[in-house]
Amino acid sequence: MMQTTRPQFTAFTGQQRLVTGPLAEVALAVMKASRKAASAPIVIFDDATGRPIDLDLRGTERDIVARLPQSDSNPQPADDQAALEPRGRGRPKLGVVAREVTLLPRHWEWLAAQPGGASVALRKLVDEARRASGDIDRARAARDAAYHFMSDMAGNLAGFEEASRALFADDRRRFTGLIAGWPGDIRDHIVKLAFSDRAEPP
Known part of the structure; x- marks a missing residue:
């Protein structure tokens, strides 16, 4: 979880x-x-x-x-609220939300042959993908948040364009060097947004 x-x-x-x-x-x-x-x-x-x-x-x-x-x-969330609403007899929903999924016939054939059927197989695939891409997704979200904040608070500061390029290139050493002369609280908050979940560079 x-x-x-x-x-x-x-x-x-x-x-x-x-x-x-x-x-x-x-x-x-x-x-x-x-x-x-x-x-x-x-x-x-x-x-x-x-x-x-x-x-x-x-x-x-x-x-x-x-x-x-x-x-x-x-x-x-709205989906969770719907899942908690009282329902008639039968198997409990357990937070499961039914939505439409569009796949090719060969995909449905493969899913139907999996243990537990299509729904169980799809949930396993999604969970595996989330685990595999979790770090990448978090890093991308952190970079985007740092850039949005930069644009509002530092868009007119010297080196903004170069710093933006270094941020999106994930060149932390160059990025922190380029923003070193910016106002301290702005600089520190940008670094926090962009890198707080990641280890220090080698």
Whole structure:
């Protein structure tokens, strides 16, 4: 079973990091900071995507938390909710969701001959593919998140184009060298988004 972590968000005020944490924590910190006199513009980023998000920070703390997207409180996905709905007699669904799959006849023939039938074979194939490509998928998502954040916060900084090329080439040493002169909080957050799940380069 894949382990999931609670979504993290980061708020920046100008070029300085204000706070990182769960959305409710970040939203309340931003609300308090934004109500101070002469506060700089504050942007909240979703660390999973590197993209900015908009929140309605009017009203009391309770009002703000109540309006936050439900994803921060880890609700059941729609498919899981459907799977948990009461149903008639027969084999329990066990979270299984029926959807259409289009395959060639030879694929159906092969699946039908597998132990457990087509559904069991397909689930095994998907699980094996997820395990095999997990590291690649995570690295790609991390790179994309770092680039989206870079584009918003460092698009006008010196060396942005070269740094972007190094990022997509997965040349970590060159990438970190190119962004070394950028504002510290921006630079450190980019490196965190891009490489925090990977070991240091040799």
